[in-house]
Amino acid sequence: MTVEQRAEGEGADETWIAQELRYASAREEFLDFARDEHARVVVYLLRQKATIHDANDAAQEGFLEAWKLVRLHPERWLEINNPAGWVRKVAQRAWNRRKGRAGAPKEVPVEQVLEGNLPASPDSIDLLPDTLAIQDAISRLTDPLGEIFSYHRDGYTSVEIGELLRIGDQKVRDHLKKAKRRIREDLDKRDRGTGGRTR
C-alpha cells in the first residue's frame, strides 16, 4: 500500500499536504530572503574592503550554509532570531578564512594612497575617492571593530550585534565608539595630507 493510498484510507492527507506545503513555503520564503539580502551582504563585506570577487563568494557561502539548514534542519533555521545577521556572520567567517589563506592584508601606506600609486586589481570596482578612503579606514580597524561597524552600518542595533557575536551590548557600544573615533581620525589625517576633502 503506498503512502498516498494510506492517506486516502486514513484521512491523513492533511498531514502530508501540510508538510509538503510547509516545505514549499519555507523554500519560497528563503529564496525571497536571499534575493532581498544578497547585495546587502556583499556590501557588508565590501565595506570592510573585501574584493568584489571575495565578497560575492563569501556571501554565497553564507547563503548556501543557510540553505542547507532550511532544507535539512528547518527547526534549527527557524530558531535563528536574526537570519540576515546569521548569514552575514557566516559570510564574514568565510571571508576571514580567505583572508587567512591569502595572508594578512597588506597595510597600504597613506602616502601611497595619496600619491595614487595603488596597484590596479582585477577585482577593483569603480568607487568614489571618499568611499575608498572609508574602506581603507574600516579595514585598518582591529578585529572585531570592522565587523561590528559594518553590522552597525547595516542598521543592526548594539543588542542584535551583541547576540550575533556573543558579546555584551555595552561592549558593542564601546567598540562602535572606538571604531567611529578611529575612522574619523583616519579621515582627518587623510584630509590633512591632501590639504582638505573635496566634496
Added chain:
Amino acid sequence: MTRKNRLSYGELEALLSAADDDLTRAATERISFTNLLEALLAAEEDPAEAANSTALPALTLVTLRQQAADAATEIFSAVITDLFPHTLKDTGEYGLWGPSGAPSPEEKREIFARMAAKTSERVKESVQRIDRALINAEKMQSAVPETPAAAELETPLSLLLRDLTRSRKALLRISGAFMDADAQRTQGVVRGLLSRSADHVVDIQGVLATLKADAQGVDMSFLEVSALDELIGVIWDLQTSWPDAWFEEIRRHSVNVRPGVFEIRRGLAPQGNALVSA
C-alpha cells in the same frame, strides 16, 4: 567644498551614507542574484541527485545487509565453538574419571571414541556454519552492482571468501582427530581465520551502512524486514509501498529531503507519529 577643520560626526555620517550608496551601486552593477540562485538550486538538487546516482536498488541493499548479518552470525558462532571437548566440564559428563579410580584401557578407548565423535560433530557444525556464511558471501559478491559507491565492498568481500574457504579446509583436517598437537594447532589456525573473517564482515557491514538506496516508486511491501537498521539510507516517495507492519516505524524515522521524497535515517527521535519534515 574644502574642509580643513576636524570632521564632525554629522559630516562623518553623511560621508558614510554616501559611501554605502556608492558600494551598493557598485555591488548591484557587478553581482547577479541569478548566479546565487543557480548555486542554491544546484545545492538543493545535489544530495538527492548524488544519492540517486550512487544509490543501489533498495531491495539489493536491504538483501545485502541481511546476508551480511546472517554471515556475521554464523561466523561469530563458529569462532566461539570449542572443537575439543576435553575440559573437565566436558569430560565430567562421562562420569568415568571419578573416585572409582582410573578407567581400564578398554574404558579409556571408549571415552576417547566418544570425545572424538563429539569433536567430529562440532567440526561438522562449524563447517556447516562456514558453508552458510560462504553462501551468503557468494550471493553478496554476485549481487553487488558495479557502482562507485559499492566498489568499496569488493576487497572485504573477496578477503572474506578467501579466509572462509581456508578455514573450511583447515577444519576438515581436524575432523576425526582428537587432542593431538597438530589438531590443536589447526584449531588455532581456524580460529585466526574465522576472526579475520569476522573483521571482514564488520568492514562489509560498515560500507553497507553508509550506502544509500533508491526505493522511489518501488513496491517494497513483500520485504521481510527484521530490523530498521536494514532500511537506513533508503530514499522513498509517496509511490513506495511498505510492509504494513513497518510503515509507522519507517515514517517515524524518515526525513523529508525534498518535496515528496524522504530518507530513512538512524537515530531520529520519534515525535508523535509525524514524519520529520525537512
